[in-house]
Amino acid sequence: MSAQILIVEDEIKIARVLQLELEYDGYRAEIAHDGVQGMEMATAGGWDLILLDIMLPRLNGIEVLRRFRRKNEQTPVLLLTARDTVLDKVMGLDQGANDYITKPFEIEEVLARIRANLRFSSKKGEVEEDRLTVADLTLNPKTREVRRGEKEVHLTPREFDLLYYLMRH
Template sequence: MISILVIEDEKRVADLLKIGLEENGYQVMVAYDGEMGLRFSHTNSFQLIISDIILPKLNGFEVCQQIRKTDEQIPILMLTALGTADDKLEGFDVGADDYMVKPFDFRELLARVRVLLKRRAISSVDVVKEMKYADLTINLERQEVTRNNIPIKLSPKEYSLLVYLVENVEKVVSRVEIAEKVWNTHFDTGTNFIDVYINYLRKKMDKNFDVKLIHTKPGVGFILTSRQVYK
């Protein structure tokens, strides 16, 4: 069940949010001041936080700022009677994801909650920690590369080039594409630096293995594939 933290010192509003959200299938915990809300956020697992700005002990801006020091991903929706542009900008500056002004329509709040939760779910799915192809594994968090569980030490630029090739596995990529995507520059036909780095990679990635992964398609570019159809 999706768990939501509501930080709201007005009991009437807090009760309205708790009842309405629970009727829509969410689990809700309520904190009645900023310090309590911050403490709950550290000691419980929530998927979303709804916070007022004008709160006892710690205001909503301070709570949001503290939460963002330890959790950059959790969606935070701010509810407040302060509706000026400056107030909204300050909320976004400290890490709020959305902003609603009291009084609010609960149906709109519910729609925004669903959007924020969906956005978080998509973001979580999109985070790739590892890339694999054939016997090649790239750990993106530690930037470590292995083939058949044998560590391969690469320079930062060799690593970036390999990641780009794996991202485009089984596809021929041109020198122009590599120059733009890996080096962030336009390819100069008078230089051979990309070929030099491809050769560096080949020596480290393929030399001691029977199956070669990095191949050249003459006049076109390079391809990472385990199919032995290129040289």
């Protein structure tokens, strides 16, 4: 079964080009043209990956990401935006984005980043064990809970994914 990708992009031509390219590569893609519609579709579930613009009408992409991450920490979200300052990138990644792609972009790079994120997220889904332990650090991949000894450690989604990767490898 091909991966399902949600494109949340208000520029109709860009959204359509992305959809056509993704479908040509064998993905199933749907489009939302504003933040409210994107949030509704994202939380409805069933997505393997979400491409999310930041500057959206009705509800900006960072707020969509923030709300979505409260409900779903595992689906990869790639920010696709014209905002290219270091502060914008840091803010997006700290809010839970898995990657940040600036416009204008080359479609080959977008497709490569999608493949990389889908590979990583599919490996996370294969975990069967209840927890990983290194010294007194314990990580539960199913509940995304981390403990050092008896104390709970709070991590951003990105920090959790990095720690998970390091503990697995």
